[in-house]
Amino acid sequence: xxxxxxxxxxxxxxxxxxxxxxxxxxxxxxxxxxxxxxxxxxxxxxxxxxxxxxxxxxxxxxxxxxxxxxxxxxxxxxxxxxxxxxxxxxxxxxxxxxxxxxxxxxxxxxxxxxxxxxxxxxxxxxxxxxxxxxxxxxxxxxxxxxxxxxxxxxxxxxxxxxxxxxxxxxxxxxxxxxxxxxxxxxxxxxxxxxxxxxxxxxxxxxxxxxxxxxxxxxxxxxxxxxxxxxxxxxxxxxxxxxxx
Amino acid sequence: xxxxxxxxxxxxxxxxxxxxxxxxxxxxxxxxxxxxxxxxxxxxxxxxxxxxxxxxxxxxxxxxxxxxxxxxxxxxxxxxxxxxxxxxxxxxxxxxxxxxxxxxxxxxxxxxxxxxxxxxxxxxxxxxxxxxxxxxxxxxxxxxxxxxxxxxxxxxxxxxxxxxxxxxxxxxxxxxxxxxxxxxxxxxxxxxxxxxxxxxxxxxxxxxxxxxxxxxxxxxxxxxxxxxxxxxxxxxxxxxxxxxxxxxxxxxxxxxxxxxxxxxxxxx
Numbered sequence: 001x002x003x004x005x006x007x008x009x010x011x012x013x014x015x016x017x018x019x020x021x022x023x024x025x026x027x028x029x030x031x032x033x034x035x036x037x038x039x040x041x042x043x044x045x046x047x048x049x050x051x052x053x054x055x056x057x058x059x060x061x062x063x064x065x066x067x068x069x070x071x072x073x074x075x076x077x078x079x080x081x082x083x084x085x086x087x088x089x090x091x092x093x094x095x096x097x098x099x100x101x102x103x104x105x106x107x108x109x110x111x112x113x114x115x116x117x118x119x120x121x122x123x124x125x126x127x128x129x130x131x132x133x134x135x136x137x138x139x140x141x142x143x144x145x146x147x148x149x150x151x152x153x154x155x156x157x158x159x160x161x162x163x164x165x166x167x168x169x170x171x172x173x174x175x176x177x178x179x180x181x182x183x184x185x186x187x188x189x190x191x192x193x194x195x196x197x198x199x200x201x202x203x204x205x206x207x208x209x210x211x212x213x214x215x216x217x218x219x220x221x222x223x224x225x226x227x228x229x230x231x232x233x234x235x236x237x238x239x240x241x242x243x244x
Numbered sequence: 245x246x247x248x249x250x251x252x253x254x255x256x257x258x259x260x261x262x263x264x265x266x267x268x269x270x271x272x273x274x275x276x277x278x279x280x281x282x283x284x285x286x287x288x289x290x291x292x293x294x295x296x297x298x299x300x301x302x303x304x305x306x307x308x309x310x311x312x313x314x315x316x317x318x319x320x321x322x323x324x325x326x327x328x329x330x331x332x333x334x335x336x337x338x339x340x341x342x343x344x345x346x347x348x349x350x351x352x353x354x355x356x357x358x359x360x361x362x363x364x365x366x367x368x369x370x371x372x373x374x375x376x377x378x379x380x381x382x383x384x385x386x387x388x389x390x391x392x393x394x395x396x397x398x399x400x401x402x403x404x405x406x407x408x409x410x411x412x413x414x415x416x417x418x419x420x421x422x423x424x425x426x427x428x429x430x431x432x433x434x435x436x437x438x439x440x441x442x443x444x445x446x447x448x449x450x451x452x453x454x455x456x457x458x459x460x461x462x463x464x465x466x467x468x469x470x471x472x473x474x475x476x477x478x479x480x481x482x483x484x485x486x487x488x489x490x491x492x493x494x495x496x497x498x499x500x501x502x503x504x505x506x507x508x509x510x511x512x
Contacts, residue, residue, distance in 0.1 A: 024421045027421065121263060
C-alpha cells in the first residue's frame with residue numbers, strides 16, 4: 001500500500017532580508033550599493049518523514065521549531081527549497097481556521113465560498129449544508145456577517161466545513177486550542193470518527209497530553225531538525241524529559 | 245511527468261476550482277452594492293452618468309477641437325468609455341488581487357492565477373451591465389441598429405483575454421514591487437488620452453494617427469465602434485491586431501506568472 005505522505009529530504013529556506021525592499025527604488029539602491037544581502041534561514045533541514053494511511057500522526061516541538069512550516073509544505077502552500085513531498089489523496093487543511101472567510105459576508109455565504117476554496121462543488125455543499133450548520137450549532141446566526149462573530153464561533157463553522165467530507169488526509173494545526181471544552185471534545189470525537197473511516201490525521205499541538213491521548217505516532221522537531229520519530233510513548237517520553 | 249500529463253493536471257485543477265471563481269465573483273458583486281439603495285442599478289446608471297459628464301464637457305467646452313463632426317457623439321463616447329474602463333478596472337483589480345488574497349494563499353493551496361482571472365472576469369461582467377446602458381442610450385438617441393453589432397463580441401472577448409494577460413503580469417510584478425500599483429495608475433491615465441475615447445483620430449494629423457495605432461486599446465475600441473455604430477464590420481487588420489495582441493499578452497502574462505508563482509508566498 002502506498003504511503004499517505006512521504007517527505008523526503010525536505011529543506012525550506014527563507015530569505016530574511018534585513019530590510020524588506022518593497023519599492024523598486026530601495027531595491028536598486030541596495031543593489032548598487034551591494035547591500036542586497038539576505039540572511040538565509042532554514043526553517044526545515046533535511047526532514048524525512050513517512051506517514052502511513054490510517055496513522056494519527058502528532059507533531060511536537062517548541063515554538064518556532066518548524067512544525068507549521070512542515071504542515072504548509074505538506075499542504076502545498078510552500079514549495080520546498082530542496083527535496084520533495086509526495087501526498088497521496090485529498091487534503092483537508094485546517095492550518096488556520098477561517099482562512100478563506102470573508103468577514104463581510106454572512107455565515108451562509110461563507111460556507112459556500114470556503115467550501116469551494118476547499119474544492120467542493122455547490123451541489124455537494126447544498127446536500128451537506130444542514131450537517132455543517134448542526135455541527136457548528138449556529139443556526140440562529142446564519143445570516144449575520146462574520147465580523148460580528150466571536151472567534152470561537154468562526155472556528156466552529158470552519159471546522160465543520162473542513163470535516164464534512166471524508167478527506168484522505170486531515171491536517172490540523174493547533175486548531176483545538178480555540179473554542180470551549182465542549183467544542184474541543186466534539187472536534188476530537190469527529191477526528192476519531194474520520195480516523196476510523198480510514199482518514200490519515202496529522203495534528204500539531206502544544207498539549208502533550210492531547211498528543212498522547214490521540215496519536216499513535218509522533219515526530220519531534222526542534223529548530224528545523226527532526227530529532228526523533230516513532231511510537232507515541234517513546235517520543236513523548238523523550239520530549240518530556242528534554243523539555244523539563 | 246510528461247508535458248501532456250502536466251497540462252492535463254493543470255486543466256483538472258482549473259476545472260475543480262471553477263465554482264470558486266463563480267463564488268468570488270458573486271462575493272465581489274454583493275460587496276460592491278451592499279447597503280446602496282439602488283444596488284445593481286448603479287451598474288447601468290454609472291456609465292450613463294459618466295458619459296453624460298464627458299459628453300457635456302467635450303461637446304461644449306472643447307466643441308471646436310474634438311467631438312465636432314462625429315455622428316452620434318454620445319454613443320461614440322460611451323463605447324470608448326465602457327471598453328476602456330473594463331481594461332483599466334480589470335488590470336487594476338487583477339494587479340492587487342494576489343496581494344489582497346495573501347491571508348488565503350498563506351494557508352490553503354489554491355491555484356494562484358484564480359485571483360487575477362476572477363477580477364478580470366468580474367470586470368467583464370460589469371462591462372455586460374454597461375452594455376445595457378449602451379443599448380438604452382442608442383434607443384434614446386435614435387441610433388440605427390446594424391446586424392454587424394453581433395460581431396462586436398469579437399473585440400470584446402479579445403479585449404478580455406488581452407486584459408487578463410496584462411493583469412496576470414501586473415499581479416506577479418506587484419508581489420515583488422509595490423511601485424507597480426502607483427506607476428500603473430499614471431500609465432493608465434496617459435493611455436486613456438491615446439485611446440481615441442473622445443475623439444476620432446481620423447480628424448487629427450497623420451503623425452498622431454500613426455502613433456495611436458501602436459496602442460492596442462485603439463484597435464479594440466475602434467473595432468467595437470465599427471461593428472455597433474457605423475455598421476461597417478471588422479476589417480482584416482482589426483481581426484488580426486485584436487486577436488494577435490490578446491494571444492501575445494496572454495502568453496507573456498501567463499508565462500511570467502507561472503515562472504514566479506512559487507515565490508509569491510514568501511513575499512506576501
